[in-house]
Amino acid sequence: MATTPTPDAAALVGALLDLRTWQAFDIDADGRVLAGHDDLGSVQLVEIDPDGTRTPLTDLPSRCTGRYVPGRRQVVVQHDQGGDENMQLSLLDLTTPPERPRTLEELTPLLRDPAHMHVLRDVTPKHLVYSTNRRNAVDMDVVVRRWDTGGEETVWDGGGYVADTVVSHDGGSVAVTALSLRPASTLVFVAGPRAAGDGRVTDPDEHASHHCGGWAPGDDALVLSSNSGREFTAVVRAPLDGSPWTTLVEDDEHDLEVRPSPDGSALVVGRLVDGAVELAVHEADGRLRCPVVLDRRGVAEVVWAADSSRFVLTVSSPTAPGSLLAVDAATGAVSTVVDARDGVPEELAAVLVEPTSHRVPTPDGEQVPCFVYRPARPVPGLTGASVLHVHGGPEGAATRMFNPVVQALTGCGFTVLVPNVRGSVGYGKRWYSLDDVDLRLDSVADLAALHAWLPELGLDPARSALWGGSYGGYMVLAGTTMQPDLWAAGVDIVGISSLVTFLENTSGYRRAYREREYGSLEHDRELLVRASPVTHLDQLRAPLFVIHGANDPRVPLSEAEQIVAALAARGIPHELKVYADEGHGLAKRANRQDAYPAAIGFLTALLGR
Structure with missing residues (x-):
């Protein structure tokens, strides 16, 4: 079986992986x-x-x-x-x-x-x-x-497990955001002289997500994004003396993020709208100061200047790699620091595509958000072939950002579906809670619903593959073992093949927080076994391309080795690439250039005609 794309395809994949992406x-x-x-x-x-x-x-x-x-x-x-x-x-x-x-x-x-x-x-x-x-x-x-x-x-x-910290303006106290033992939940507490009582600002037993963006002026309160008592996260002011919270900015249909300025006088608020972020600057009391108008629809990360006069955005959109933009905090005026689009050759820019946005129905009445990337130009032999690209997490999301692998798959001729299956963040508390513990396989069932929807796009259901990393890799293995009649192939990157051995062997600092999502070894072992791809290996018949880092502290290499051993024993075509200098995913360009063109070639050989 060929594992290398045609020369033109190989050059395209290599060029996309070579594009310079900036981060501030x-x-x-x-x-x-x-x-x-x-x-x-x-x-x-x-x-x-x-x-x-x-x-x-x-x-x-x-x-x-x-x-x-x-x-x-x-x-x-x-x-x-x-x-x-x-x-x-x-x-x-x-x-x-x-x-x-x-x-x-x-x-x-x-x-x-x-x-x-x-x-x-x-x-x-x-x-x-x-x-x-x-x-x-x-x-x-x-x-x-x-x-x-x-x-x-x-x-x-x-x-x-500490997720973030922010030091008070007087330098004496620290606000800490940490994971709680409730699924998809966090807690916030204060350590130092500013702490009241035991320092807890939020309830550790509440099923809610909170993140401390910063301290309010005067250090008497924290500015949080929180969905406590609501479906979508809002921006709130949480006094440290236990007084009622004040809602500063809210949206009844979208999650909000917040980055207060260093002096607390301004708030950059991001509104999450179907995988993209819309930004505005607000006063400390929540009043709108000015919108921030960008020339692309994508995602943005905020870094404030120490004097609170401006901030720099790392902005990425489906057709534009990460660029750096400076924003005047008083007016919202945007200027360019680095435009990564300047480094995209004209012939390469011509194959980059924006996705269309869809809601895919499921048998139980849900709607799966999904982005669809169609090739800018047809490629002989791959018309009708598709790849379902599943994000990691599971408490993660597919967003409207530049993804060279998705664009490479599309540029090589595949239609790429990028879903936010149940359990994904960015669509409210209910949606990200629909895969917790005993609901795990409902998320896997979303893959089958997406497969059933392929004819609506004019795609061939017999020529569809799964691609995913980390939790997305688990979904690849779950789909190919539990839905063997649906998927023609899979690319598994640092994926979980057994939830039991994963939890037994993952780093100690991660185990308790993965158990809150998947179920515990002590109390939910039967569920973990039932939801593990290795349990269903007798049904596997799809060829797999497996990629793993030897130093992975999250999903140990043994997860890849046991699935590959099963493939070999059953005589199923497969390829395993292990990188000695990588961990949870591929951070080095040379390794990406080695693995991803080969994986795309693997799928091209299997799905082309």
Whole structure:
């Protein structure tokens, strides 16, 4: 079986994977932007001066991110080892501008303990804030380190999985967003002098999602996005003294996100509308200040300047890789820092397509949101062939962002369906709760509903494949084993083949929080067995292309190995690619260039005619 696309297809896939995508990480007081792109093979740091000058800063073995140290020409760099997610922290000194990107050996170690993770959470003029699981390899403590003395204070060691932290304006307290043990739920608490009582701002037993965006002026309240008592997340002010919350911005039909300015005087509010984000700047009390009008419909991440005068957006849309835009916080005026579209050759831009949006009916009366990408030009032999591309998570979502794999599949001639099956976020609390624990297989059933809908698009149901990574990889394996008559092939990337062995072998700091979603080993083993693809291997007959990172801390390599062993024993065509320097997914360009063209070639050989 051929596993390489035709020369033209291979060139197209390679060119799409080579496109430079930017991401903004921070802005300093002089207007410099700390950004990243993967020209060196994985995401590395680049500094962009106000005049547009770009200075490459790092050349590390693995991808990295960073934050400026306010008031100094220094950057805290976060990096791991071959994708193992055991984040380490180092200091990059920019007092003397680098003549070339710095290597790992040229950085000053801040936290180097390869057996544990140290996640960069916040940087202030006086403090470095990070979370770490070094105490017991499971629970994530929140630690504040002083820059002047190097002394450390553990401000939270109550257990749990920390998702984010924000330091108060006076620098004395930290607001922590953590996962709770309820499915698709989080909790917010405060550590430090500003904490009232046990520090909890939200109810840990409530089935609700909260995220602390920042502190209100005066540090007497937090600004949260929360769906407590409502279907969609709203922007609320939560006083620390236990007084009733105040709703600042709400929308009865869409989830809202919020990023307060550093001084708390303004709020950037994002409204999630069918996979895209619509932005506006609001006053601290919720009143609209100005809309932010972008020239593309997609997703955006916000990074505020320290003086709250402006912010930088990382903007991505289906046909435009990640670009950097600057926004005046007073007026909403938008200017370009880096437009990644300038790096897209005209002939490549011609094959990029925008999706159409649909709602796909299911037998039980639900409607699955789905984006459909149709080829810009027909490819002989692949007319009518389709690929269903399932996102990871399960508490994740497919959005209107640039995805080179989706565009590569479409450019090679496949129609690509990108659904938000039940359990996806961005469509309200009810929808993301419809796959919890004993409802897991209802999400898998959505795949069958999508397959039944293919003729509505003029597609051939006999020539449809599944593609997905992480939880999406689980869905690939679940679909091909539990619905063997529907799917002609699958591409499984770091997917779960057994929910039992996954939970037994995943990193300790993740186990409890995966059990809240899938079910526990102690109480729900029968359900976990029934929902595991390996349980249904006797029905599998679709060829599979399997991709995995050897250092994956989330879904161990053993999950891929056991499914491949079963394929081999049954004589089913398959291919396994394992990358020794990768973790949960492919972070390095060379590995993506090796794996994805081969996977697309695998599908082309099977679905073409």
